[in-house]
Amino acid sequence: MRVLGFSDVHASAKAMRTVAEAADGADLVIGAGDFCHMRQGLRDILSVLDGIAAPMVLVPGNVESAEELRRDAPKGAVVLHGQGHVIGGLRLFGLGYAVPPPPFGDWSCNLGEDEAEAMLAACEAADILISHSPPKGVVDRTSTGISVGSVAVRGAIERVQPRLVLCGHVHECWGERGKIGQSEVVNLGPVVNWFEFEAGI
Numbered sequence: 001m002r003v004l005g006f007s008d009v010h011a012s013a014k015a016m017r018t019v020a021e022a023a024d025g026a027d028l029v030i031g032a033g034d035f036c037h038m039r040q041g042l043r044d045i046l047s048v049l050d051g052i053a054a055p056m057v058l059v060p061g062n063v064e065s066a067e068e069l070r071r072d073a074p075k076g077a078v079v080l081h082g083q084g085h086v087i088g089g090l091r092l093f094g095l096g097y098a099v100p101p102p103p104f105g106d107w108s109c110n111l112g113e114d115e116a117e118a119m120l121a122a123c124e125a126a127d128i129l130i131s132h133s134p135p136k137g138v139v140d141r142t143s144t145g146i147s148v149g150s151v152a153v154r155g156a157i158e159r160v161q162p163r164l165v166l167c168g169h170v171h172e173c174w175g176e177r178g179k180i181g182q183s184e185v186v187n188l189g190p191v192v193n194w195f196e197f198e199a200g201i
Helices: 013-025 042-049 066-072 113-120 151-160
Strands: 002-006 028-031 056-058 083-087 090-095 128-131 164-167 177-180 183-187 193-196
Touching: 002 013, 013 028, 013 042, 042 066, 056 090, 090 113, 113 151, 128 151, 151 177
Parallel strands: 002 028, 028 056, 090 128, 128 164, 164 183
Antiparallel strands: 002 193, 083 090, 177 183
């Protein structure tokens, strides 16, 4: 099973077209949030994904709310924010928003660590955990070297040990990978990332 993952296109039509074109070769498409810019232009940018045949799973970033994403997502796409879903035998769980809250202003969709922990408690098992925010201490450092990842997300990874964790949010770490126990953590960024899973897991 070929899984395509991306995040943080931030209304870039060029980046989204690249994803849409690559999706012809995907069995599953996963978007880890921040599709538009400061709550503006969400439907326009997501319309680039219309017509993708593969199943699609999206989580909201901090630039769009879960309600806005469910309203504007391509037909048939599954939006996860504190929920799980199974596709092709793969157990998925998604959590959106910025955790912990960054100093970005009232437009940003955020969760406190306690809120995130409560929502992640619903995740009892997962092959892929999709979190807009990275876990604390892994692929989460800003340009000044500050670790801004989520303690709650890290705790869920340590507890559940998904095979793969897909995140974004911290632009300086796009393309970086790390490990928490047996879980591989990937900060995706606005490019095409490929992952292989055996069918029927």
